[in-house]
Amino acid sequence: xxxxxxxxxxxxxxxxxxxxxxxxxxxxxxxxxxxxxxxxxxxxxxxxxxxxxxxxxxxxxxxxxxxxxxxxxxxxxxxxxxxxxxxxxxxxxxxxxxxxxxxxxxxxxxxxxxxxxxxxxxxxxxxxxxxxxxxxxxxxxxxxxxxxxxxxxxxxxxxx
Amino acid sequence: xxxxxxxxxxxxxxxxxxxxxxxxxxxxxxxxxxxxxxxxxxxxxxxxxxxxxxxxxxxxxxxxxxxxxxxxxxxxxxxxxxxxxxxxxxxxxxxxxxxxxxxxxxxxxxxxxxxxxxxxxxxxxxxxxxxxxxxxxxxxxxxxxxxxxxxxxxxxxxxxxxxxxxxxxxxxxxxxxxxxxxxxxxxxxxxxxxxxxxxxxxxxxxxxxxxxxxxxxxxxxxxxxxxxxxxxxxxxxxxxxxxxxxxxxxxxxxxxxxxxxxxxxxxxxxxxxxxxxxxxxxxxxxxxxxx
Numbered sequence: 001x002x003x004x005x006x007x008x009x010x011x012x013x014x015x016x017x018x019x020x021x022x023x024x025x026x027x028x029x030x031x032x033x034x035x036x037x038x039x040x041x042x043x044x045x046x047x048x049x050x051x052x053x054x055x056x057x058x059x060x061x062x063x064x065x066x067x068x069x070x071x072x073x074x075x076x077x078x079x080x081x082x083x084x085x086x087x088x089x090x091x092x093x094x095x096x097x098x099x100x101x102x103x104x105x106x107x108x109x110x111x112x113x114x115x116x117x118x119x120x121x122x123x124x125x126x127x128x129x130x131x132x133x134x135x136x137x138x139x140x141x142x143x144x145x146x147x148x149x150x151x152x153x154x155x156x157x158x159x160x
Numbered sequence: 161x162x163x164x165x166x167x168x169x170x171x172x173x174x175x176x177x178x179x180x181x182x183x184x185x186x187x188x189x190x191x192x193x194x195x196x197x198x199x200x201x202x203x204x205x206x207x208x209x210x211x212x213x214x215x216x217x218x219x220x221x222x223x224x225x226x227x228x229x230x231x232x233x234x235x236x237x238x239x240x241x242x243x244x245x246x247x248x249x250x251x252x253x254x255x256x257x258x259x260x261x262x263x264x265x266x267x268x269x270x271x272x273x274x275x276x277x278x279x280x281x282x283x284x285x286x287x288x289x290x291x292x293x294x295x296x297x298x299x300x301x302x303x304x305x306x307x308x309x310x311x312x313x314x315x316x317x318x319x320x321x322x323x324x325x326x327x328x329x330x331x332x333x334x335x336x337x338x339x340x341x342x343x344x345x346x347x348x349x350x351x352x353x354x355x356x357x358x359x360x361x362x363x364x365x366x367x368x369x370x371x372x373x374x375x376x377x378x379x380x381x382x383x384x385x386x387x388x389x390x391x392x393x394x395x396x397x398x399x400x401x402x403x404x405x406x407x408x409x410x411x412x413x414x415x416x417x418x419x420x421x422x423x424x425x426x427x428x429x430x431x432x433x434x435x436x437x438x439x440x441x442x443x444x445x446x447x448x449x450x451x
Contacts, residue, residue, distance in 0.1 A: 046193055058238070059263050060268055061268075064268060066189075068166045071168075134261065
């Protein structure tokens, strides 16, 4: 039995505490220990972005972060994006633009897009494409995703 | 993946002690974007990962006009590329660092890690070589400093001895009339490994016509990042004419000893060496003239 370590962190605004082995990735613990299966395992080596989460304000691949590294830190996953009042504008616009087909890459794209809009509320199309270069989608051809993000940026800029 | 233990070190002294007491079992963890993948694929092993991201000396980025730039080995690519001194003084370094992965990788990956990983195709290393960067290596007997072109010794291997780790990268302050550039060739727009990369720097005289010094370095054409000293030496004292640039590019091409692999043939890489060296030099001169 390998040694387990106690980790305390804030995930989607809630204090959580869990035990994990030092070798376990954040992705593995999110999915297997904490039951947060929104972050997906695509490549498990940092190429595809399907496992993206926001760690202390920074967009990261959760497959390349050890779970022990998040001790005392703040993580946002796809489960923390919508509020009781409704979906996040990015989620609404992904639906409106049909910016997904199989949906496997979508949580990663939403998190990546949120991290972009959090620091650049009105990006150009080129900025969106550059920013999303680390997220792979094998269905849509990206165009609808880019349009959804640009549209969501407009909605966010003019809150209701 | 075999990792038995993890520790987040709080100080440089603690890292030195942990490396000494673990006698070759321990590895330094910065962003983990190379290391965790290699551990998972059993290409490297580690009994203990020592996370150095929480040590201020290892993540700090400092600049002054006398001593130049200090890049803590664990400073992230994102932090480096958003530092105002780096942006203002070292656009040739920014060229290279920005190429390392997408946003998710930039937030985690460090320049020190890119160096320690010792890939022949690493984008940041030729850029560091043309900036005359030095590596500050820490061990149980204190620090030693070596030029960055001596740091990598074979694919995936560096000069660090048992008990040593990379503390920081030091880049000299930028001289007057200095310019540098790094570029690479990949078959798509983003997210790829260099088929060939080329970095160049020049320092021009007051009239911005003659070359006082020049450095050229190449990626992915030898077992380690390649410093082409002869090409720089050739340019010293010469005017920046098209003929001289082409000759420097030809020297770089002749020095390269690439292999054929899935990214390109030996012949194609040789061709790219000349093209990219010429372009890197032209842009470096343009920047030196605009400085």
